[in-house]
Amino acid sequence: MTPQDITKLIVRTSLKDRSAFDQLYRATNAKLFGVCLRVLNDRAEAEEALQEVFVKIWTKADRFAISDLSPISWLVAVARNHAIDRIRARRKPTVDIDTALDVADPTPGPEQQAVSAGEGDRVYRCLDELEEDRAAAVRGAYLKGESYAELAERHGVPLNTMRTWLRRSLIKLRECLER
Amino acid sequence: MAAAEYVLGVQPLDERQQAARRVDTEPDFARLVDVWEVRLAPLAAGYPEIEAPFAVKQAIDRRLSRNDRKRRAGFWSSLVLWRGLAGMAVLGFALALAVPYVLENRSQTPPVRMVASLAAPGTDVQYLAMFDAQKAELGLSHVSGEREANRDFELWMIEPNKAPVSMGVIPVGSTAHMTLDQPTLAKLAGGAVLAITLEPPGGSPTGDPTGPVVASGDLRQI
Numbered sequence: 152m153t154p155q156d157i158t159k160l161i162v163r164t165s166l167k168d169r170s171a172f173d174q175l176y177r178a179t180n181a182k183l184f185g186v187c188l189r190v191l192n193d194r195a196e197a198e199e200a201l202q203e204v205f206v207k208i209w210t211k212a213d214r215f216a217i218s219d220l221s222p223i224s225w226l227v228a229v230a231r232n233h234a235i236d237r238i239r240a241r242r243k244p245t246v247d248i249d250t251a252l253d254v255a256d257p258t259p260g261p262e263q264q265a266v267s268a269g270e271g272d273r274v275y276r277c278l279d280e281l282e283e284d285r286a287a288a289v290r291g292a293y294l295k296g297e298s299y300a301e302l303a304e305r306h307g308v309p310l311n312t313m314r315t316w317l318r319r320s321l322i323k324l325r326e327c328l329e330r
Numbered sequence: 331m332a333a334a335e336y337v338l339g340v341q342p343l344d345e346r347q348q349a350a351r352r353v354d355t356e357p358d359f360a361r362l363v364d365v366w367e368v369r370l371a372p373l374a375a376g377y378p379e380i381e382a383p384f385a386v387k388q389a390i391d392r393r394l395s396r397n398d399r400k401r402r403a404g405f406w407s408s409l410v411l412w413r414g415l416a417g418m419a420v421l422g423f424a425l426a427l428a429v430p431y432v433l434e435n436r437s438q439t440p441p442v443r444m445v446a447s448l449a450a451p452g453t454d455v456q457y458l459a460m461f462d463a464q465k466a467e468l469g470l471s472h473v474s475g476e477r478e479a480n481r482d483f484e485l486w487m488i489e490p491n492k493a494p495v496s497m498g499v500i501p502v503g504s505t506a507h508m509t510l511d512q513p514t515l516a517k518l519a520g521g522a523v524l525a526i527t528l529e530p531p532g533g534s535p536t537g538d539p540t541g542p543v544v545a546s547g548d549l550r551q552i
Contacts, residue, residue, distance in 0.1 A: 159493060162539050166525050166546065169394075170491045176387060181379035184386075189377055198386050205390045206397070213542035218364050224371040231339065231374070236350075239343040274372045292340045293373045299340045321334040328369055 152178045157222040158215075165212035172209055179223065180205075183230040190234035190296040200237055204230045235296040277327035285320045292317070333362035337370055442519050444549035448526055455483075455544040457500075457526065461518055468497070468518070470506045475544065477502075477528065484529040486539055487514065489522045499533045500526065523548045 157178060163171030183204055187197035207229055215225050278286040284306060291297050297305075303313035335341050336349035352359040442463035449456045455475030461468050470485070477483050485508075486494040497514070500506055510518065525546035527539040534540050 159538060163488075163493060165543055166486070166488055166494060166523075166539065168488065168491070176390070180387070181381045182377060184382040185378040185380050186374070188380060198383065201382055201386050202389050202393065206393050209394060210397075216539075216541050219368050220364065220371060224367065224374065227371070227374045227377070228367050232350075235339040236343075236346065239341075239346055272372075274369065289338065290373065290376070292338045293370055294376050296339045298342060300342070302340065317338070317340060318331050318335070321331065321338070325334070325369070 154222050157226075161208075161212050161215045161222055161225070164209060165215070172205075175208070176205060179226050182223065183226060186227055186230040187234045189294055190231065191238055192295075196237070197234075200234050201230075204233050207233065231296070238296050239298065273328060274324075277324050280327055281320050281323060285316055288313070288317060289320050289324070333359060334366045336363055337366040442551070444518075444551050446524050446547040446549040448524055448545035448547040450543055450545050453544045455526065457545055459524055459547070459549065461549050463515060463519055466510045466512075466515055468508045468510055470500060470508070472504050472506075480531060481528050481541070482531050482533060483526050483544065484533045484539070484541075486525045486527065487517060487522045488525060489517055489520075494525065494539055496534065496537065497524075499529070518549060521548065 157175070160171045160175040160178070164175055180201070184197065184201050187200040187204065188194065191197045191200060208226065211229075215222065218225050220228060278289060281289070288302050288306065291305075292302060299310055299313050299317070302317070303310045306313065308316070332345075332349055332352075336346065336353075339346075341349065349359075349363075353363055354360075442461070444461040446459040446461070447456070448459055453475060455477075456473040458471040458473055459468060460471070483500040485497040485500050487497050488494045495514075497508060523546060525539075526544050527534070528541035528544055529539070530541075
C-alpha cells in the first residue's frame with residue numbers, strides 16, 4: 152500500500168467510513184502493535200493499548216490534515232505517544248525486558264538501517280555525530296520510551312546530568328539536521 | 331526544548347501531560363512538536379512489525395459500536411438536535427405550504443425530498459441540507475458556525491465504501507442552492523452521506539478532502 156493509499160484511508164476514516172477504517176487497520180496494525188510492544192514490553196498491555204490507539208485514530212483522524220508527517224509516521228506518532236503515556240502512568244516498570252517480545256531485539260541492525268537509509272539517512276548520520284552512549288540514549292528513549300530516570304539509572308549518571316546530556320544531544324541533532 | 335523532549339518521550343508524566351495540553355492550546359508549540367516528530371520519524375524504522383491477535387480488532391469494533399450507541403443516546407439531549415429541530419419546524423411549515431403543489435405533481439415523477447442536519451461533535455458549524463429530486467437541487471441553510479479566516483467550507487458526498495466526491499465550495503451566506511446532475515441525484519437518493527470540511531480558499535487543491543470535517547449527516551426521507 153502506498154503512502155497515498157494510506158492517506159486516503161485516513162481521510163475517509165475521518166469521515167467515519169468504517170470500511171476504510173477496517174482497511175487501515177489491516178494495513179497498519181502490525182507496525183503499530185510493534186510500537187506498543189516495544190514501549191510497553193508486555194503483551195496484554197500492548198493489546199489493550201493498541202485498541203485505544205485505533206479508537207483514537209477513529210475519533211481524531213481529522214487531525215492528520217494539519218500535520219506535516221507522512222501518513223504512516225502520523226499513525227506511529229499516535230501509537231508511540233499513547234504507549235509512552237501509558238508506561239509513564241504505570242507505577243513499576245516491567246523488569247523482564249524483551250521476554251514479552253518473542254522476537255529478536257529490534258534496535259536497528261545494519262539491515263534495517265540499510266532499509267531506512269533514504270529519508271532516514273540523515274537522522275542516522277546525525278546521530279553518528281554524537282558520542283556513542285548519547286546516541287544510544289536518544290535511540291533508546293525514542294524506541295523504548297525510556298524516561299530520564301530510567302536512562303540515568305542505566306547509564307549510571309545523576310538525573311540532571313542525563314537531562315543535560317539529552318538536551319545537548321537534541322540541540323546538536325537539530326543543528327546537524329538543519330545544515 | 332520542551333517540544334523535542336515531548337516527542338522523544340523522556341519526560342515524567344506531569345511534564346508530559348503539561349506538554350500535551352500545550353499541543354492542544356498553543357498552535358506555535360503544536361507546530362514545533364510536529365517539526366520534531368518529522369525530524370525523528372525515521373527512527374521508527376527500528377520498530378518491528380508484529381501482526382496483532384484477531385481478538386484486538388474484535389474488541390475495537392465492540393468499542394466503536396458502543397461509542398456510537400452512546401453518541402446516539404447523547405444526541406437527544408444535545409443542543410445541536412434542538413437547533414436542528416427548530417430548523418425542521420421552519421422546514422415543516424414551508425413543506426405544509428408546498429404540499430398541495432407536491433400532491434399535484436405526484437402523478438408525473440415520484441417526489442423525493444430528503445433533509446439532513448449536518449453537524450459534528452466539537453464544532454458549532456451546522457447546516458441543514460434539503461434535497462429535492464424533482465427539482466434536481468440541493469438547498470443548504472446555514473444554521474450556525476463561521477468559517478475560519480482564509481478558509482472555505484467544501485461539501486462532499488460520500489457513498490458507502492467509496493472516496494468522497496466534491497460537490498463544490500459552499501458560498502458564503504445564509505442559503506445556497508446547488509443544481510445536481512443525474513448521477514449525483516441518483517447517489518443522493520440512494521442514501522449517500524453529506525459532509526463539510528474546512529479547506530483552503532477555493533476548495534481542496536487535491537480533489538480529496540484535506541481539512542477537518544466540521545459537519546456531516548445523512549439524508550432522511552420526509
